[in-house]
Structures are given as C-alpha cells and as structure tokens.
Amino acid sequence: MRKAIVSLLAIVxxxxxxxxxxxxxxxxxxxGYRYLISGGLKNRERIGNTLATATPLIFTxxxxxxxxxxxxxxxGAPGQMLxxxxxxTAVGLTFDLPRALLLIVMILAGFIGGALxxxxxxxxxxxxxxxxxxxxxxxxxxxxWIVYYGVPAYFKGPSLETESRxxxxxxxxxxxxxxxxxxxxxxxxxxxxxxxxxxxxxxxINKTTLGYELKAVGFNRDAAEYAGIAVNRGIITSMLISGGLxxxxxxxxxxxxxxxxxxxxxxxxxFDGIAVALLGASAPVGVLLSAIFFGILYSGRGFMNAxxxxxxxxxxxxxxxxxYFAATSVLFERLISWLKKRRGGKAEQPGNPPKPDEPVSQAxxxxxxxxxxx
Numbered sequence: 438m439r440k441a442i443v444s445l446l447a448i449v450x451x452x453x454x455x456x457x458x459x460x461x462x463x464x465x466x467x468x469g470y471r472y473l474i475s476g477g478l479k480n481r482e483r484i485g486n487t488l489a490t491a492t493p494l495i496f497t498x499x500x501x502x503x504x505x506x507x508x509x510x511x512x513g514a515p516g517q518m519l520x521x522x523x524x525x526t527a528v529g530l531t532f533d534l535p536r537a538l539l540l541i542v543m544i545l546a547g548f549i550g551g552a553l554x555x556x557x558x559x560x561x562x563x564x565x566x567x568x569x570x571x572x573x574x575x576x577x578x579x580x581x582w583i584v585y586y587g588v589p590a591y592f593k594g595p596s597l598e599t600e601s602r603x604x605x606x607x608x609x610x611x612x613x614x615x616x617x618x619x620x621x622x623x624x625x626x627x628x629x630x631x632x633x634x635x636x637x638x639x640x641x642i643n644k645t646t647l648g649y650e651l652k653a654v655g656f657n658r659d660a661a662e663y664a665g666i667a668v669n670r671g672i673i674t675s676m677l678i679s680g681g682l683x684x685x686x687x688x689x690x691x692x693x694x695x696x697x698x699x700x701x702x703x704x705x706x707x708f709d710g711i712a713v714a715l716l717g718a719s720a721p722v723g724v725l726l727s728a729i730f731f732g733i734l735y736s737g738r739g740f741m742n743a744x745x746x747x748x749x750x751x752x753x754x755x756x757x758x759x760x761y762f763a764a765t766s767v768l769f770e771r772l773i774s775w776l777k778k779r780r781g782g783k784a785e786q787p788g789n790p791p792k793p794d795e796p797v798s799q800a801x802x803x804x805x806x807x808x809x810x811x
Contacts, residue, residue, distance in 0.1 A: 440718035444763065447716060448730070451759030458754060459747060469747045476740025477733035483740075485619025488628050489694050491732030493518070495631040496686030497710025498717060498724035499638050500551075500679045504569075505719045506642060507675040508655025513558060513573025514683040515707025516580035517551040521684020522691035523584050524550030526601055526698045529608030530592050536607040543608065544630065544688055551684015552677040554580060559676030563669035569676070577703060585700045592698075600699040610693035627689030632725070634682060639721035641678075651675050683707065712756070715763040731756065 456466035477487040497514045504511035525547040532539060554576055561567035592601040610625040618624075642648040653661040654671040662668045686706060691698045713731060717723030738752035 440720070441723070444716050444718055444723065444727070447759055447762035450762050451755050454758045455751060455755035458751060462747075462751075464745060464747045464751075469741055469745055469751070472741040472744045472747075473737040473752060474733065476737030476744075477735075478737075479740075481618075481620040482622045483736065485615075485622025485624035487729070487732040487736040488619075489622060489624040489732075490735050491728040492625075492627045492631050492693065493686040493690040493704070493706040494709055494713050494728035494731055495725055496634065496682050496689060497706050498713030498728050499634055499721060500682035500686070501710045501714035502717060502719040502721065502724050503638060503642070503682060504675060504679040505714055506655060507651040507671070508658065509562070509569050509672065509675055509679070511555065511558075511573055511676065511679045511683075512570050512711075513555060513576050513680070513707075514686070514710050515703040515705075516573070516577035517554045517680040517683035518687040518690070518704050518707045519577075519584055520554045520580045520687070521547035521551035521681075522687025522698055522704075523580075523587065524684070525688040525692050526604065527587075527592065529604045529692060530602055539608055540610065540626070543692060544685065547684045547688035547692075548681040549684070551687065552681035554684070555676040555680020556673070559673040562676070563672040577707075581703055584698070588698060588700045594697065599701060601697045603696045604692060608692065609696060610689065623694055625689075625693035627693035630685065631689065634685065635721045635725050638682070642721070647674070683710070686710075712760040712763065715760065 452470070456470070459466040459469045476483065478484055497518060500514050500517070501511060525543040528543045528546045529539065532542065534542065555573070558567075558569050558572035558576060561572050562569050588601045589598045594600050594602050610627050610630075611623065612626055615624050615626065615628075616622065642652070650661070650666045651671050651674065653664070653666055654668050654675070658668055661671070687704070690704060690706065709731065713724055713727045716730070717725070717727035734752050734756055738749040741747050741752065742749045
C-alpha cells in the first residue's frame, strides 16, 4: 500500500511540475493535459495504439523489475530486447511453417535470444563478481554492432540496407481480430503475451520456491548462502529470466508493432523499462499499470502538440520528472513513515531513550525475505 502511495505521489508531482512548465512557456496546462490524455484514450483506435505502445514497456518493465527484486541492476534490456527481436525476425524470414507453429518458434527464439544475451553478464557476476551494470552496458553495444552487420548481410530489404525485409503476414503478431476490435489500431497478440507474462512472473516471485530463493539472494546474498541457497545459480537464473523477458519485448516490438528490424538503433523501450519498473514498485501488476500510463503519455504527446502547439518535449520532461520522483521514493517513504508515526502519537517521550534494535540472525533475515517488497 505504501509503495502504491509513493508511486501515485510521484505521478502527481510530475504532473504538477509539467503544468508549471506549460504555464511558464505561455501555454494552458488544463488544455495541454486534456489533449495529452485524449490523444491516448480518445477513441478505440487510440486506446489500441496506446496499448500497443505499452506492450514492449510491459516486457522491459517486468525484466527490470525481476532483476531489481533479486538484487541485480540489469541495464542490458535494450541489447537483450534487440537481440531477441533479431532472433525472432531471423526465424520469421527463414522458415516456412504454419502460422501458429511459426509464431511459437519466434516467441521461443526471442526469449532464448534475450536470455542468452543476459547469460554472459550473469556468469561474470556469479563467478568473478563483475558488476552487472558495466557488463550489461557493454553487451548492449555488442548487440548493436552484431545487428548492424547481420541485417544487411543476411536479411537486407529490397530497397534499403538499413532495414530487414518485411515479415510475411503469418510471421506477424498482428491479427485481424484485434485490429478490428480496436478500429484499425496496430495493437497485436503481443499484448496478450504481455498479460500472460505479468501473471507468470507474479506467480514465480510470490508463490514458488524459486522466487523465494531469488528474493533471498537479492535481500542478503551472504545470509542466503549461509542458509544453503545456491547463490551463483540464483544470480544466473535471475539474469536468464530477466533477459528472456526483455527478448519477448523485442518480439512484440519488431514482429508486432513493426514489421521489420532496423539497424543503427538501440530500442528506447529497454531504457524506459527502468522507469516503468521504478514507478511500478517492481511489482508485476504495478509494472502493467505503469506501462499503460507511459503508453498514454507517449501516444498523446503528438496529439497535444498538433492541437495546442505545446512541444512534445514537454511530455518527455513530465516523464523525466516522474522518473526522478519515483527513483527518490525512499525519501517519500521516510516522510510517510514520519507522518504516520507522528499522527499515531508514537513519538518517543522525553527521558525514555529508544531501545536498541535486537540483533537479527542471518537465518532470520532469510526467513523474513518473503515479506520484502510486499
């Protein structure tokens, strides 16, 4: 509950700061926000496009949230997403299979590709204690150049060397049922896959022994090892799952929202996943709601600019401010705790110094890990 309050507070403060910025630049904040929201939710088509925009963010948000919950800071989601999308595109352009089977193979290829790209940083972290921030950033750029070479060499489009051939219809996540349901939007099967991923990740984290062990490793690595948990295996497993989720984001982006893959770009959704995970308090349902919120902002900023001449950079600034407040959530949590303590009259009386905290054993820390993040 407290984390939800902190996330809502970050959103409110970000929107207030955005309103102030609009006012300072001579624009009407109420009108600006009206068009910003209606741009993402005005009709069924815009709602569908908002959900499509949010779909890769759900995957990368889950990827980052999973690594956060297990004590790792995976900054490699852009590379993992790109490599997963590249593997899925390669399968879609190479194999002639029935549609259902082809999509399943592409999804598996995307997950395995992303997991493979996270495996190396996982090994380096587990065996040599190489910080995952450094190794995953390096892997981002390794993937960038592999795709930069691989697309023109093997999957070049008919007219441009900077993008691959278009995927055939049977290799696309777009489906007439969802397109018609949302009045011609580009929402696709990736959204359903993302919702399934939210449910599965939530189950793994909160209801399985694996999730318990991974949270124990993230909460206190030494205590987890003392309790008999295979720490190195947990780190590698966490990175594999995190990378696989980011790889699925690549499938949703390049085989769903788009129809091919371009070179020279690292997908911004990989970096935006950090913001989605922070605002969603690293909880799967929170990530889902956070991604949809960001989808509204991204979908509506162009409409806001077209209707009011408010530059779309204002929306980017609002997003940045919200990220800043979400990242400093610990300050809000302390403020809420202080206000709650003061309101409940639990302040220490003069002359009665607080009792020192009783020591907690390492085994007890691991027993309590199930409550971390709830």
